[in-house]
Amino acid sequence: MDMLWNGWGDPAKAAPLPDSVTGLLRDLLGVKPRTTPALALEDVRLPATTATPGALKALAEAVGGEEYVRTDGESRIRHTRGKSTPDLLRIRAGDVTDVPQAVVLPGSHDDVLAVLRACSAHGLAVVPFGGGTSVVGGLAPQRSAFIALDLRRMNGLRDLDPVSRTAVLQPGLRAPEAEALLAAHGFTLGHFPQSFEWATIGGFAAARSSGQASAGYGRFDEMVLGLTLATPEGTIETGRAPRSAAGPDLRQLILGSEGAFGVITSVTVRIRPLPEVRVYEGWRFASFEEGAAALRRLAQDGPRPTVLRLSDETETLIGLAQPDSIGGDLSQSAAGCLAITGYEGTAEDTERRRQQAAAVLTACGGTLVGTEPGERWAHGRFSAPYLRDALLDVGAFAETLETAAFWSRIPDLHTAVRTALTDTLTQSGTPPLVMCHISHVYENGASLYFTVVSAQGEDPVAHWEPAKHAANEAVLAAGGTISHHHGVGTDHRDWYVREAGPLGISALRAVKRRLDPEGLLNPGVLLPPIH
Numbered sequence: 001m002d003m004l005w006n007g008w009g010d011p012a013k014a015a016p017l018p019d020s021v022t023g024l025l026r027d028l029l030g031v032k033p034r035t036t037p038a039l040a041l042e043d044v045r046l047p048a049t050t051a052t053p054g055a056l057k058a059l060a061e062a063v064g065g066e067e068y069v070r071t072d073g074e075s076r077i078r079h080t081r082g083k084s085t086p087d088l089l090r091i092r093a094g095d096v097t098d099v100p101q102a103v104v105l106p107g108s109h110d111d112v113l114a115v116l117r118a119c120s121a122h123g124l125a126v127v128p129f130g131g132g133t134s135v136v137g138g139l140a141p142q143r144s145a146f147i148a149l150d151l152r153r154m155n156g157l158r159d160l161d162p163v164s165r166t167a168v169l170q171p172g173l174r175a176p177e178a179e180a181l182l183a184a185h186g187f188t189l190g191h192f193p194q195s196f197e198w199a200t201i202g203g204f205a206a207a208r209s210s211g212q213a214s215a216g217y218g219r220f221d222e223m224v225l226g227l228t229l230a231t232p233e234g235t236i237e238t239g240r241a242p243r244s245a246a247g248p249d250l251r252q253l254i255l256g257s258e259g260a261f262g263v264i265t266s267v268t269v270r271i272r273p274l275p276e277v278r279v280y281e282g283w284r285f286a287s288f289e290e291g292a293a294a295l296r297r298l299a300q301d302g303p304r305p306t307v308l309r310l311s312d313e314t315e316t317l318i319g320l321a322q323p324d325s326i327g328g329d330l331s332q333s334a335a336g337c338l339a340i341t342g343y344e345g346t347a348e349d350t351e352r353r354r355q356q357a358a359a360v361l362t363a364c365g366g367t368l369v370g371t372e373p374g375e376r377w378a379h380g381r382f383s384a385p386y387l388r389d390a391l392l393d394v395g396a397f398a399e400t401l402e403t404a405a406f407w408s409r410i411p412d413l414h415t416a417v418r419t420a421l422t423d424t425l426t427q428s429g430t431p432p433l434v435m436c437h438i439s440h441v442y443e444n445g446a447s448l449y450f451t452v453v454s455a456q457g458e459d460p461v462a463h464w465e466p467a468k469h470a471a472n473e474a475v476l477a478a479g480g481t482i483s484h485h486h487g488v489g490t491d492h493r494d495w496y497v498r499e500a501g502p503l504g505i506s507a508l509r510a511v512k513r514r515l516d517p518e519g520l521l522n523p524g525v526l527l528p529p530i531h
Contacts (some may be wrong), residue, residue, distance in 0.1 A: 003132060003198055005041055005078050006092050007392075008385035010197075017390045025396050029433060031455045034395045044094050046073045050145060051101040055122035059104050059147070062114035068105040068153070075103045079148035082134030083385070084491070085399040086461045088392065098140045100127065100148040107153040109265040112230040115149060116263070116520070120232055125520050128259040130172060130200030135400070136489030138207065138258050142524025149263060151202055157181040158266065166225060167271050171202025171264050187271040190217030190344075193485070197382055202264045208256040210447070210485035212381060214440045215299070216306025216344060217272065219485070221255045226268035229254050231261065231515040239268050253511065258487055259522040261515050275344035279354060280307065282373025283339040283366040288312040289411060291337045292438060292446070294364035296407050299441040301360075303353040307342030308441050309377075312414070315435035320384075320451060339366065340377045384451075397430070397456045399464060402439070403475045404447040404484035410438075413478040414448055420474035421452055424467040430454040432467075440484065447484040488526050497528065 004011055017025075025031040049071045051059075060066045070076075080099045081087040101124065106112045119126050125146035127139055139148075151172030159168040162185065169178055175189075175196045182188055191204060191211040199209070205227065209220040217223070226239020238250045254261065285291035291310040298304055311320065316338045341357060343350040358368065391398040405413045418434045425432040432454035440447040450471075457463035472495045475482055482488070482495040497505050508527060512519070523529050 002078055003083075004389075005074075006039070006088060007389040008083055008088075008198075013386055014389060015386065017387075017394055022394050025391075025394065025453070029396070029431065029453065029455050031394065031396045034393070034456070039092060039094050041074060041077065044073070044077055044091075044096060046076060046096055046099060049076070049101045051124065051147070052122065055118070055124060056102065058118035058122060059102065059115060062118045063104060063106045063111045068107070070103040070105075071101070076100055076148075079103050079129055079132065079139075079150065082132060082137070082139045082489075084135040084137070085388065085392070085397065086464060087135075087137075087140075088389070089461050092392075100146055103129075103148045103150050105150050105153050109228060109230055109235070112149070112263050112265055113235070115147075116230065116232045119147065119520055120518055125523050126259075126263070127522050128171075128202070128206070128263045130203035130206075131174060131195065131198040133195040133199045133203065134207070134487065134489060136483065136486050136491040137493075138487055138489035138522075138525055140490055140525075141522050142490070142529050146523075151200065151263075154265065160185055160187070160271075162187075165271050166268055168226075168266060168268050169201045170266060171200060171205075173201045175199055175201070175204075182271055183274060186274055188274050189223065189269060190272055191220050191223065192381075194382060194384060201267050201269075205255055205264050205267050206258050207487035208485060210440050212309070212439070213306050213342065213344070215304050215308040216342075219440075221252075223269045224251060224255060224267060225270055226266075227251055227254050227264055228266035229262040230265050231263075232518065232520060233515055236262065236515075256487070258489065258526045260526040261511060262521065275350075276346050277350050278342065278344045278378075279350055279371065280340060280342040280374025280378045281354070281371050282369040282377075283341060283361050284369050285310070285337045285339060285364075285366050288337050288414070288436075290365050291339050292407075292410060294361050294366055295339070295438060295441050295446065297360050297364055298357055299446070300443050303356045303360075304441075305341045305353065305357055306344040307340060309340045309437055309439055311338045311437040312435065313337055314433065315437055315451070318433070318435060320435050320437075338369075338373060340374050342374065342378070391453065392456075395456055396453055397460050397464065398451070398453045399468075400449065400451050401468070401471055402447060402449040402484050402486055403480035403482065404440070404445060405478070405480040406445040409479040410446055410448065413475070413480045416474040416478040417448070417450055417471050417480075420470040421450070421467050424470040425452070425454050425463070428457065428463055428466065430457045430463060448480075490525055493524070493526060493528060496526070 060069045125143045129148045129150045154170040154172040156170045193211045204220040229236040343354050388398045435451045438446045439449040482492045488496045
């Protein structure tokens with residue numbers, strides 16, 4: 001099944017907002033219903049492909065048949081850009097300026113190498129495409145003549161080593177299918193980002209993804225033990241052992257490279273036994289500062305839960321931590337900040353860690369509010385993108401951004417980004433609701449995940465651009481990183497250049513020139529194009 005072409009996920013799971021929430025948006029933010037009728041897929045005006053017959057023939061030969069090279073309008077539209085709010089607003093308006101000239105479906109590593117050779121011969125750029133879930137412009141190269149390299153045929157479990165607890169997965173394997181294949185052998189990857197239902201193994205590696213259970217299982221880049229990369233200049237194989245002192249780790253060069261250095265065709269990952277039990281709870285803190293201090297205690301001194309999250313006062317009041325009940329309780333009982341803790345493992349170990357963590361959270365001022373908030377979060381944790389679509393449908397603008405910093409900088413970073421977003425959007429005539437939660441914790445710092453909701457204004461994409469710019473500036477000024485897990489793409493590229501510094505970017509350019517001398521791979525994504 002493909003995702004909605006103009007929204008997120010499974011069409012059967014899309015649901016309109018309750019009238020109570022629509023009324024809240026109208027009264028609180030001045031949201032007005034959209035009067036423009038929705039555009040149907042068949043109404044999108046798409047230019048004919050500019051790929052030559054010779055190029056299409058070469059691509060078909062590379063992947064084993066014409067059926068694996070698609071130039072029909074629907075296939076090209078479904079591979080146009082990603083799923084950020086500006087992406088969706090543009091496609092809903094019929095803007096297909098970033099449409100690929102063809103969609104190519106390789107079936108193997110050798111197919112990918114052959115496609116890269118064909119594209120080099122015919123002057124076509126290449127955008128690797130997994131689940132299409134990028135929200136930072138990672139699928140919108142700065143070049144008009146390109147193909148989308150859809151990796152869905154490369155979707156298998158190639159090997160599983162129960163002794164070493166490793167698995168070799170292909171890049172086009174979606175996360176739910178990966179979990180099902182591993183579960184059949186009694187294992188789990190434990191990687192559950194919000195994009196879980198649609199994102200792929202290759203995409204997780206290319207963007208340095210982080211899942212909602214990262215406190216227990218780690219980030220995806222911590223799970224990766226080896227990678228295979230196909231480039232226009234040949235193949236790179238990494239990962240002979242769990243750790244090595246044999247020079248710099250090339251895995252770390254490939255992880256987070258977002259298709260700019262090559263196409264990831266195989267990922268070797270660490271796996272864990274399936275947990276016997278999963279327990280989720282809710283805790284209430286008087287303030288975001290108090291809750292953050294409690295999370296820091298657990299992250300630094302333990303015991304660390306598998307899931308550890310904290311919503312700020314605004315997000316708690318609105319109920320965004322539990323998307324199925326958003327806007328349902330704007331009373332004093334919803335005051336303070338809601339934290340979610342989760343524990344996975346054997347029944348005995350889970351209960352031991354739960355009790356020990358409860359003692360720490362209580363000592364830090366937390367009040368246990370039972371399993372119901374935690375279970376509701378777990379039930380609805382993949383629902384937020386569908387909620388975003390419903391908000392767009394009624395005329396609201398909703399977008400997210402994230403960052404990370406050391407613990408000592410978290411309070412100032414939280415304030416700086418909220419202020420930048422609020423001030424900029426208020427000045428544009430669309431005062432926002434800005435919510436935030438700590439989504440991932442480490443011994444030395446944490447990630448902040450912001451959600452912004454406002455009226456759309458006359459030109460919603462143009463209305464968002466200065467706010468996003470101001471937020472990015474605030475992130476760097478307050479000592480945060482420009483992205484914790486969404487990636488760089490084109491949206492964050494200019495700030496990434498500043499964060500990495502001139503010499504660092506020059507070094508990455510040198511890698512790009514060696515692996516991709518013609519600049520065919522995702523041009524303009526991660527690194528600025530060389531003019």
